[in-house]
Amino acid sequence: MFVAFEKVFTAQNIGYLAKGALLSLAIAAISLLIGLVLGILGATGRRSKHIIPRTIANIYVTVIRGTPLLLQILIIFSVIPSIYTAFTGNILRINPILIGIIAMSINSGAYQTELIRSGINGVDKGQWEACETLGLNSWQMMKFVVLPQAFKRIVPPLISELITLIKDSSLISTIGAIELLKGAQVIGAQYYDVMSPYCIAAVYYLIMTFTVSLIGNYVEKRLAESD
Amino acid sequence: MIKVENIAKSFNTTTGSQLHVLKGVSLEIKKGEIVSLIGPSGSGKSTLLRCIHGLEKIDSGAIYMEDELMDPNDKKKYREQRNKMGFVFQHFNLFPNMTVVENCKLAQMNVLGRSTEEAEKVAMEYLEKVGLPDKRDAYPSTLSGGQKQRVAIARALCMNPEVMLFDEPTSALDPEMIKEVLEVMKDLGNQGMTMIVVTHEMGFARKVGNRVVFLEGGHILENCASEEFFSNPKTERAKDFLSKVFYD
Numbered sequence: 001m002f003v004a005f006e007k008v009f010t011a012q013n014i015g016y017l018a019k020g021a022l023l024s025l026a027i028a029a030i031s032l033l034i035g036l037v038l039g040i041l042g043a044t045g046r047r048s049k050h051i052i053p054r055t056i057a058n059i060y061v062t063v064i065r066g067t068p069l070l071l072q073i074l075i076i077f078s079v080i081p082s083i084y085t086a087f088t089g090n091i092l093r094i095n096p097i098l099i100g101i102i103a104m105s106i107n108s109g110a111y112q113t114e115l116i117r118s119g120i121n122g123v124d125k126g127q128w129e130a131c132e133t134l135g136l137n138s139w140q141m142m143k144f145v146v147l148p149q150a151f152k153r154i155v156p157p158l159i160s161e162l163i164t165l166i167k168d169s170s171l172i173s174t175i176g177a178i179e180l181l182k183g184a185q186v187i188g189a190q191y192y193d194v195m196s197p198y199c200i201a202a203v204y205y206l207i208m209t210f211t212v213s214l215i216g217n218y219v220e221k222r223l224a225e226s227d
Numbered sequence: 228m229i230k231v232e233n234i235a236k237s238f239n240t241t242t243g244s245q246l247h248v249l250k251g252v253s254l255e256i257k258k259g260e261i262v263s264l265i266g267p268s269g270s271g272k273s274t275l276l277r278c279i280h281g282l283e284k285i286d287s288g289a290i291y292m293e294d295e296l297m298d299p300n301d302k303k304k305y306r307e308q309r310n311k312m313g314f315v316f317q318h319f320n321l322f323p324n325m326t327v328v329e330n331c332k333l334a335q336m337n338v339l340g341r342s343t344e345e346a347e348k349v350a351m352e353y354l355e356k357v358g359l360p361d362k363r364d365a366y367p368s369t370l371s372g373g374q375k376q377r378v379a380i381a382r383a384l385c386m387n388p389e390v391m392l393f394d395e396p397t398s399a400l401d402p403e404m405i406k407e408v409l410e411v412m413k414d415l416g417n418q419g420m421t422m423i424v425v426t427h428e429m430g431f432a433r434k435v436g437n438r439v440v441f442l443e444g445g446h447i448l449e450n451c452a453s454e455e456f457f458s459n460p461k462t463e464r465a466k467d468f469l470s471k472v473f474y475d
Contacts, residue, residue: 126320129282133314134334134386135306144333148324 004193008200013187017197020183021204027097027172027179028165031104032158035165038109043116057113064110070171073103077175097179100172108165115157119150152223159216163209170205180204228390228421229256229279234288236271236278248274250445251288256390256423261416263432263453264425266442267468272425275442276394279423280314281305310338313383317395319375321367321382327354328363331382339386346385353381357411373404377411390421397428409435429472433457441465 045057064072077099084092123146131141173182184201188194236249248271256262264272277283279290281299290297292308299305322330331350335341341349354360357377367375376396383391393412397405409428413435416422426432432439432453439456441449441464448462460466 124320126316126318127322129314130316130320130322131334132282133280133309133312134382135310135338136334140337144337145322145324152324 002193002196002199004191005196007191008187008193008196013197014200016187017180017183017200017204020178020180020201021208023097023178024166024169024180024205025208027101027104027169027177028162030101031108031165031169032162034101034105035108035112035161036158038105039112039116042109042113043120046113046117047120061110061113064107065114069103069107069168070174072107073100073171073175076103076106096172096175096177099175100169100177100179104165104169104172107168108161111161112158115154115161116150119154120146122153123149155223156216156220159212159219163212166208166212167205228258228260228293229423230291230294231255231275231279232289232291234275234278234285234290236274236283236286248445249278249285252442252445252447253288254440254447254450256421258389258421259419260438261422261424261436262438262440263436264423264440264442265427265429265432265468266448270442271445272440272442273394276392276423276425280312280392281309282314310386311389313386313388313391315376315379315383315391315393315396317399319367319372319379319399321375321379323367326364326366327359327370327378330367330378331385334382335385349385350381353384354378356384356414357381358407371404372400373407376400376404376408380408380411380415384415390423391415393422393424393426395425395427397426427472429457429469441468443468 042057042060045053046061048054048057077096080094080099080102081092084090127145127149128141131145136144169179170181173179173185176182178186180201184197185194187197191197231252231254233251233253234249235247235251237245237247240246248269252271252275254262254275264275266272274283278285281297284299292311295304295308297305297308321327322333325333328347328350331353332343332346335346335349336343351360351363354363357380359374359377359381362370362374362378367378370378380391380396396412397408400408405428409431412422412424412431416435424431424436434453436453439449439451439453440447441456441460441462443464449456449460449465451461456465457469460469
C-alpha cells in the first residue's frame with residue numbers, strides 16, 4: 001500500500017502539503033467571514049416585517065441548504081465564465097481558488113443565516129420588553145442587548161461551522177484548486193503511491209480541525225463564565 | 228394622570244380560537260395614587276397593566292395620559308408618553324451581559340442623552356436608594372432574586388418616570404426576599420410616586436396601597452379604597468377571593 005512512503009515523506013513534500021493545508025485553512029476562514037456577513041444579512045431578511053426581503057432570504061436558505069455543496073461549486077465554476085463570455089465575448093479563466101471561496105461563502109452564509117436567526121430568537125422575550133419599557137429603539141436593542149447575548153449562543157456552532165468548512169474545502173480540488181487534497185493527489189501521481197500522501201493529508205486535516213475545536217472549547221468556557 | 232376607557236384585548240390561542248382577556252375595562256389613576264390590581268389568575272390584571280404601557284396593543288377603547296390620547300400611530304408623542312412610565316417585571320429582565328451600573332446607565336445615555344458622568348451619578352443615586360450601591364460592578368447572575376428586583380426598580384427610576392407600573396414584582400422571589408422589595412416600593416410610594424401594582428401581596432395592597440381594583444374574567448368587579456375593600460367587600464366574588472387568600 002505505502003509503496004513509496006520513504007520517497008514521499010521528505011521535507012520538500014511535507015512542506016508542499018503544509019502549504020496546501022494553509023491554503024485550505026485560509027479558504028475556510030475567509031469563507032466563514034464572508035458567510036458571516038451573508039448570514040447577518042440573511043437573518044435580518046428572514047426576521048424582516050416586509051415580504052420581499054423575507055422571501056429572498058427564505059429562497060436563499062432553502063436552495064443552498066437543499067443542494068450539495070459540490071454541485072454549487074461546479075455550477076458557479078461554469079456559470080461565472082459563461083456570463084462573462086456572454087457579456088464581453090471574451091473567454092475568462094478565473095482562479096479556481098476564488099471560485100471556491102465564492103461558492104463556499106454563499107453556502108456557509110445560508111447555514112449561518114439559520115445559526116444567527118436561532119441565536120437571536122433564543123434571547124428571552126423579556127429582554128426585548130425591558131428594552132421597550134426603557135425606551136430604547138430597535139437598533140439600540142439589537143446592538144446593546146440582543147446581539148451580545150445572541151453572539152454567545154452563536155459562537156460554539158460557528159466554530160463547528162469552521163471545522164465543516166475546513167473539511168469541505170477539499171471539494172474544490174474537483175475544479176483544480178491545489179489545496180491540501182489536490183496537493184496530495186499531485187504527489188501521489190508523482191510517486192505512483194496515493195496512500196502515503198493521503199495519510200499525510202489526513203493528519204494535516206486532523207491537526208487543523210482538532211486545534212480549532214480546542215480553541216472552541218476554550219472560548220465556550222470563557223463565555224460561560226460570565227453567565 | 229392615566230385614564231383607561233373601555234379597553235378590550237383578546238389573544239389568539241394555539242387552537243385558533245380567541246381568548247378575551249379584557250372585556251371593556253375603564254379606570255382612572257390620579258397623580259400620587261398607589262393602585263393595586265388584584266384578582267385570581269387569568270383575570271386580566273397583568274394584561275391590563277401591559278396594555279397601559281403599550282406592551283400589548285389594545286383591540287378597542289382608549290388610554291389617556293394627562294388627558295392626551297395615547298395613539299401608537301403618533302410615534303413621537305407616543306414614545307414620549309411611554310417614557311413617562313417605568314415598568315418592573317415579575318422576572319426582573321435585567322440585561323445579563325451588563326453590570327448593575329451599566330444596566331442603569333444604558334437607557335439614560337441612549338434615550339435621554341445623558342453623559343456618562345451624569346448617568347453614573349443618577350444610577351448611583353438610585354442604587355443607593357434601593358440599598359445596593361456596593362453591587363454596582365456585579366453581574367446580575369451573581370445577585371439574589373430580591374437584589375435583582377431592586378436593581379430593576381433602580382433601573383426604571385433612573386429614567387425619571389412619573390408613574391411606575393409593577394407586574395407581580397414579588398411573585399418570582401423566595402419568601403425571605405419579598406419584604407426587601409416591598410420596602411423599596413413603600414418608600415417610593417411615601418415619596419409620592421404614582422404606582423400601579425399587580426400583586427398577590429394583600430398586606431402591601433392594604434397597608435401601602437390607596438385603592439384596590441379587583442378584576443375577574445376581564446371585568447373590574449370592585450374599585451374602591453383599600454381599607455374598604457378588605458374590611459367590607461361588596462361583591463360575593465371578592466368576598467370569596469379574600470376568604471381564600473387569607474389563611475386564618
